[in-house]
Amino acid sequence: MRKSDRIRIAIGSKNPVKVKAVENVMRKIYGDVEIISFGVPTDVSHTPLSDEECMKGAIKRAKDAIELAKADLGVGMEGGIVKRLDRYFLTGWCVVIDKNGELAIGHGGGIELPKKIVEKVFGGEELGNVMDKILGIKETKRKMGAVGILTDGMIDRQEAWEKTLIYAMARKLKPELYNDLQTT
Numbered sequence: 126m127r128k129s130d131r132i133r134i135a136i137g138s139k140n141p142v143k144v145k146a147v148e149n150v151m152r153k154i155y156g157d158v159e160i161i162s163f164g165v166p167t168d169v170s171h172t173p174l175s176d177e178e179c180m181k182g183a184i185k186r187a188k189d190a191i192e193l194a195k196a197d198l199g200v201g202m203e204g205g206i207v208k209r210l211d212r213y214f215l216t217g218w219c220v221v222i223d224k225n226g227e228l229a230i231g232h233g234g235g236i237e238l239p240k241k242i243v244e245k246v247f248g249g250e251e252l253g254n255v256m257d258k259i260l261g262i263k264e265t266k267r268k269m270g271a272v273g274i275l276t277d278g279m280i281d282r283q284e285a286w287e288k289t290l291i292y293a294m295a296r297k298l299k300p301e302l303y304n305d306l307q308t309t
Contacts, residue, residue: 131157135194137186137201139164141267146286147200154294161196165189171251173205176218176232183220184228191222198223202286206238206246213243215252215271217286219293231292233285236272 132155136147144162151158167182182203191199204217214235221229245255253266256274265274270282296303 130155131159132198133159133161133194133196134198134200135161135163135190135196137163137165137167137190137199142270142281142283143202143286146202146283146290149283150287150290150294151198154298161190161194163190163193165193167203169203172246173203174207174247175205176207176216179203179205179207179216179218180220180230183218183230184222187220187222187228191224200290202289204233204252206243206252207235209235213238213240215275217289219286219289221290221293221297223297227296229293229296231289231295233289233292236275238271238275242271 134151139162148160167185169178169182173179183201186201187199199222201220206213207216215238216235217233219231246252256265256271272285273281
């Protein structure tokens, strides 16, 4: 795909933060793009609790989106909580799949979560709902997200997803450096 070709990009989410992140990054890379969003089920928990579960959700979102839209690229994004040493971190995974089934995968940075938030998520609540209750705000996951709250607005959820998508797109941006890696 050349920058001059208009491409169709499907994202497996209706969340406006994720959709805008995909739109911003893909326009920088490809120029004129058509973004199609689908709310697709992931077969993972509402807040995945491992890298593997996050990746599984992101892969399913990307595959379902490209198939539903008959698009050139499918994008899946899945956030979750992972344990490192004795602490818990909010993280995200992004998967981009092309028509040939080649996966490009990126992993976002981790931000340590306060213990009281982790305990509520482990108790069965979704992270976005926990953040809403703590702050008395509705739909934080469709706005600044936990990352925006915890960084006092220095990085919002959209920017975090944009960086994670850029990491995934490295494989597409510099394919000559990735030609020896397994594709699926």
